[in-house]
Amino acid sequence: MAFKSPKGTRDFYPNLMRVQNHIFSIWKNTCKAFGYEEYEGPVFEQLELYTQKSGEEIVEQLYCFKDKGGRDLALRPELTPSLARMVNLKAPELKFPLRWFAVPRLYRYERAQKGRLREFYQLNMDIIGCTSLTAEADLISAVIEMLCAFGLNDKDFAVGLSSRRLIREFLAAQIPEDKIGQVYRVLDKRGKITEDLFNKMLTDLSISQGAIESINSFLNATTLSELKQMQCGGLLDDAVTELEELFNTLERVGYTGYLQLDLSIIRGLDYYTGVVFEVFDRNKSLRAIAGGGRYDNLLANLGGKQLSGVGFGIGDVVLYELLKEKGLLPEKIYGPDYFIVTFGDVDADLLSFARALRGRGKKVLYPLESVKVKKQMSQAVESGADKVIFFGSDKAPAGHFEVKNLETREQAIVAFDDL
Ligand code: HAM
Numbered sequence: 001m002a003f004k005s006p007k008g009t010r011d012f013y014p015n016l017m018r019v020q021n022h023i024f025s026i027w028k029n030t031c032k033a034f035g036y037e038e039y040e041g042p043v044f045e046q047l048e049l050y051t052q053k054s055g056e057e058i059v060e061q062l063y064c065f066k067d068k069g070g071r072d073l074a075l076r077p078e079l080t081p082s083l084a085r086m087v088n089l090k091a092p093e094l095k096f097p098l099r100w101f102a103v104p105r106l107y108r109y110e111r112a113q114k115g116r117l118r119e120f121y122q123l124n125m126d127i128i129g130c131t132s133l134t135a136e137a138d139l140i141s142a143v144i145e146m147l148c149a150f151g152l153n154d155k156d157f158a159v160g161l162s163s164r165r166l167i168r169e170f171l172a173a174q175i176p177e178d179k180i181g182q183v184y185r186v187l188d189k190r191g192k193i194t195e196d197l198f199n200k201m202l203t204d205l206s207i208s209q210g211a212i213e214s215i216n217s218f219l220n221a222t223t224l225s226e227l228k229q230m231q232c233g234g235l236l237d238d239a240v241t242e243l244e245e246l247f248n249t250l251e252r253v254g255y256t257g258y259l260q261l262d263l264s265i266i267r268g269l270d271y272y273t274g275v276v277f278e279v280f281d282r283n284k285s286l287r288a289i290a291g292g293g294r295y296d297n298l299l300a301n302l303g304g305k306q307l308s309g310v311g312f313g314i315g316d317v318v319l320y321e322l323l324k325e326k327g328l329l330p331e332k333i334y335g336p337d338y339f340i341v342t343f344g345d346v347d348a349d350l351l352s353f354a355r356a357l358r359g360r361g362k363k364v365l366y367p368l369e370s371v372k373v374k375k376q377m378s379q380a381v382e383s384g385a386d387k388v389i390f391f392g393s394d395k396a397p398a399g400h401f402e403v404k405n406l407e408t409r410e411q412a413i414v415a416f417d418d419l
Contacts, residue, residue, distance in 0.1 A: 008118025022330045027123040030146040031101040039100050041082035047072040049081045057268045061108040075107035079124045088304030096129025115287040115318040126311030135310045136275050137249045144258050151328040159279050160262030164272045166239035174211045188266040219263050271298040281322050290314035335384025336363035341376040343392040
């Protein structure tokens with residue numbers, strides 16, 4: 001029996017790799033346009049790095065193992081703890097604020113479902129060492145610009161903004177402090193379960209009926225003015241003002257149509273403390289495309305200085321599904337500049353000619369075996385080459401070559417120096 005790839009992984013055959021490279025190149029070009037620098041960490045880390053601060057959900061999904069030296073390790077389910085660890089180690093030498101990006105391959109033992117796999121790629125953009133809301137604005141601008149660069153627009157996706165700080169302060173006014181952690185986890189499930197089950201889960205945590213009602217109306221608020229009316233004795237003022245400032249800035253930059261207030265966004269990871277956001281497709285038929293937020297204490301909690309971070313991750317799997325749904329996957333194959341069609345043998349003369357062309361910075365392909373010219377022509381078309389050069393043709397004078405443009409079908413005799 002032939003082996004299949006393990007459940008939740010993908011085989012990237014060249015046709016899929018081409019799409020993958022398209023995704024990577026738009027990701028990376030956007031990061032560069034925003035001036036972020038690339039970094040990378042190890043694929044496995046000490047297990048404890050995740051069990052300490054990432055939260056229950058991620059820990060349940062860990063691929064962990066003991067190595068031959070008896071060390072407890074885990075394949076990385078996300079990059080943020082590695083980033084915090086790396087920054088902590090070099091903090092005295094680094095110039096803050098940092099604007100860094102990475103494209104790690106990540107591993108989560110997830111239930112198989114559309115848009116979620118066990119092995120996937122995720123672009124991460126993070127700013128460390130900046131408490132200003134401009135950091136959030138920069139990252140949200142980047143995710144919007146990046147998705148637009150794929151050909152998507154505000155009819156296809158929206159950025160939902162929420163605030164952990166606001167939710168925490170609201171909950172603190174409603175329920176006992178020691179219940180907040182458990183309630184967060186129920187809140188995070190809200191979009192995925194029925195209203196009755198949601199209410200029951202809160203009742204099971206001994207949350208009063210009155211508090212459940214106010215939690216529901218708080219989470220349903222869609223405008224900042226609704227929130228302001230709900231002010232719990234001024235307790236929420238600062239957190240609401242923070243969201244308002246961020247909305248104002250992003251609206252003035254021109255992103256109004258992309259933004260939504262969505263307090264049902266809690267984020268499954270424990271370390272977020274401030275503004276949090278997720279990107280969704282407008283039909284909400286897919287899982288979140290991207291998610292992130294501010295984490296004030298993660299670096300300090302992992303033994304470093306008190307440095308605030310903010311960042312997001314965007315996965316390749318949901319993005320691929322969305323691009324496919326919208327007909328935005330690249331179709332054109334970017335092949336070589338020239339395919340050499342030979343009238344003679346495939347021999348050292350042909351290979352030297354290809355070498356000379358590559359020396360001029362051209363991408364060059366040639367047949368690997370002597371086959372009929374017609375067959376070579378179809379190989380050239382399949383390869384996506386821009387042009388064919390006829391090698392050994394008697395139509396061209398010495399030092400010249402007959403060249404055919406495969407798109408326009410035009411044919412010309414060109415001197416080697418002009419190729
Ligand atoms: P996250 O919400 O767990 O955040 O993941 C962010 C994105 O990664 C998701 O919106 C989704 O596109 C993709 N993703 C997550 N799990 C899977 C999966 N099993 N299969 C396919 N795609 C997946 C984080 O990971 C944070 N560390 C992001 C961050 C960076 N926060 C601050 N900086």
